Amino acid sequence: MEHFTSFLDGFAVALAPVNLGYAFLGCIMGTVVGVLPGLGPAAGMALLIPATFGMEPASAIIMLAGLYYGAQYGGSTTSILINTPGEASSIMTTLDGYRMAQNGRGGAALAVSAIGSFIAGTISVILLSLLAVPLSHFALKIGPAEYFALLLFSMASVTSLTGSSLPKAAFAVFLGLMLSSIGIDLQSGTARFTAGVLELQDGVGFIVAAVGLFAISEVLVTLEQVMKGETQIVGVSGSLWLTREEWRRSRMPILRGSLIGFFKGILPGGGATIATILSYSLERGLSKQPELFGTGMIEGVAGPETANNAAATGAFVPLLALGLPGSASTAILLGAFLIYGIQPGPELFAKNPDVVWGLIDSMYIGNVILFVLNLPLIMLFVRILYVPAGILMPLVLVVAGIGVYSLNESMVELYLALGFGALGYVMRKLSIPIPPLVLSIILGSLLEKSLRQSMTISGGDLGFLVGSPIAASLLFLSVLVFAIPFIPWRRQSSEHGAQ
Numbered sequence: 018m019e020h021f022t023s024f025l026d027g028f029a030v031a032l033a034p035v036n037l038g039y040a041f042l043g044c045i046m047g048t049v050v051g052v053l054p055g056l057g058p059a060a061g062m063a064l065l066i067p068a069t070f071g072m073e074p075a076s077a078i079i080m081l082a083g084l085y086y087g088a089q090y091g092g093s094t095t096s097i098l099i100n101t102p103g104e105a106s107s108i109m110t111t112l113d114g115y116r117m118a119q120n121g122r123g124g125a126a127l128a129v130s131a132i133g134s135f136i137a138g139t140i141s142v143i144l145l146s147l148l149a150v151p152l153s154h155f156a157l158k159i160g161p162a163e164y165f166a167l168l169l170f171s172m173a174s175v176t177s178l179t180g181s182s183l184p185k186a187a188f189a190v191f192l193g194l195m196l197s198s199i200g201i202d203l204q205s206g207t208a209r210f211t212a213g214v215l216e217l218q219d220g221v222g223f224i225v226a227a228v229g230l231f232a233i234s235e236v237l238v239t240l241e242q243v244m245k246g247e248t249q250i251v252g253v254s255g256s257l258w259l260t261r262e263e264w265r266r267s268r269m270p271i272l273r274g275s276l277i278g279f280f281k282g283i284l285p286g287g288g289a290t291i292a293t294i295l296s297y298s299l300e301r302g303l304s305k306q307p308e309l310f311g312t313g314m315i316e317g318v319a320g321p322e323t324a325n326n327a328a329a330t331g332a333f334v335p336l337l338a339l340g341l342p343g344s345a346s347t348a349i350l351l352g353a354f355l356i357y358g359i360q361p362g363p364e365l366f367a368k369n370p371d372v373v374w375g376l377i378d379s380m381y382i383g384n385v386i387l388f389v390l391n392l393p394l395i396m397l398f399v400r401i402l403y404v405p406a407g408i409l410m411p412l413v414l415v416v417a418g419i420g421v422y423s424l425n426e427s428m429v430e431l432y433l434a435l436g437f438g439a440l441g442y443v444m445r446k447l448s449i450p451i452p453p454l455v456l457s458i459i460l461g462s463l464l465e466k467s468l469r470q471s472m473t474i475s476g477g478d479l480g481f482l483v484g485s486p487i488a489a490s491l492l493f494l495s496v497l498v499f500a501i502p503f504i505p506w507r508r509q510s511s512e513h514g515a516q
Contacts, residue, residue: 026370026374027376031379043082044390047084051090058088062350078353082383097118098123109317110130112311117313125260125263130318134387140327141282145377160474165464167491224420233434236413274327293328296324337377421434
């Protein structure tokens with residue numbers, strides 16, 4: 018009853034006119050940050066923190082949190098309309114979202130993204146309200162070995178995301194792992210594969226790779242089509258809303274994505290990105306037509322986009338209950354708490370109930386704000402599809418260039434983005450999938466870090482990796498996911514041999 022009373026008191030904080038205004042402002046800024054590749058919620062919040070000095074702690078935290086989960090909404094817009102993910106967690110949306118736009122269903126893709134994000138946000142905030150403290154104790158059981166197994170399972174899932182060519186997907190994965198090893202070795206402190214370029218000591222950034230491989234390669238492909246006279250304006254036919262059949266196919270992916278995203282969000286590192294991979298893989302595995310994924314299946318948008326938003330809320334569990342940030346974004350939020358003299362952790366709910374419950378309850382309101390904001394904008398967003406390529410593609414290049422340069426004001430990273438653009442163009446011509454490459458760059462360093470931590474703890478004993486039921490189960494699933502794609506090949510081979 019004490020917690021329930023605090024929960025109700027939190028609405029008094031969240032519904033105060035000034036806090037409503039800050040929540041609205043945070044959601045607006047988050048949507049813009051999500052749309053623009055290169056910024057991201059962590060950078061957006063870091064830029065906003067100085068502007069919060071002098072504000073009430075609850076108001077400042079509510080606005081920063083609004084920017085954080087608002088960015089999850091905005092990231093889907095460019096992924097669907099121009100094949101350019103604004104965030105790492107939006108990569109999976111490009112697989113089917115952009116194809117839906119090309120098929121004239123861009124409005125439906127944006128609609129299911131907004132609906133799924135709202136449902137996931139609401140479900141996950143309810144779970145956060147009920148389960149924050151109990152789930153935080155479970156998160157403490159996830160050590161380096163379990164995390165390595167989880168990352169390996171995600172990597173295995175990546176190879177099954179993009180069609181029937183396992184060798185090409187595996188090549189993209191291993192190329193991404195190689196690129197992820199560039200930079201300073203955290204254990205020895207020595208530079209690896211940097212060729213003496215100082216800008217590479219921090220590694221190859223996700224934004225640099227993603228902007229080049231997705232946005233710039235798309236510009237190059239479109240330029241080729243223009244030169245061949247094959248371009249045409251992509252029209253949006255039919256309703257800009259979901260059909261009854263599309264809604265029927267989206268309901269369960271939205272529910273499953275909400276649960277996957279929330280429970281993955283409570284684990285540290287790569288929460289939203291890995292959650293979208295797991296959601297997409299699950300929907301593809303459950304589908305009666307898995308071969309159609311990547312051609313414009315609405316399940317491939319509903320599941321990942323839902324998991325993306327649910328994971329953002331799930332990340333608040335270890336942050337609020339244990340004071341442990343699981344990502345760069347929640348680390349910025351932790352810093353904001355500390356600036357105002359508030360220590361997240363087990364005593365937070367007792368010492369600062371007005372702040373923590375005001376924050377949690379503001380998420381209910383923030384999800385409504387984002388839903389109301391995004392749905393009317395669908396009509397505006399889909400008009401982008403009518404812009405001629407000669408106008409749209411230069412705009413894509415400008416946005417991509419600004420996004421990359423704004424990271425570190427580095428010309429080297431601009432050149433790298435152009436190089437990745439050329440690589441992406443070649444990969445498209447050779448039908449080598451791009452998403453596994455980008456996701457491997459993101460997850461590779463985390464995979465290496467967790468493996469080396471496990472080996473350090475165990476003194477080099479590989480048995481440590483299967484020492485817990487969680488790790489052993491995930492490693493078994495990884496082997497299973499790797500093996501499944503070979504089964505159709507063997508059947509086909511035997512059939513050809515019989516002929």
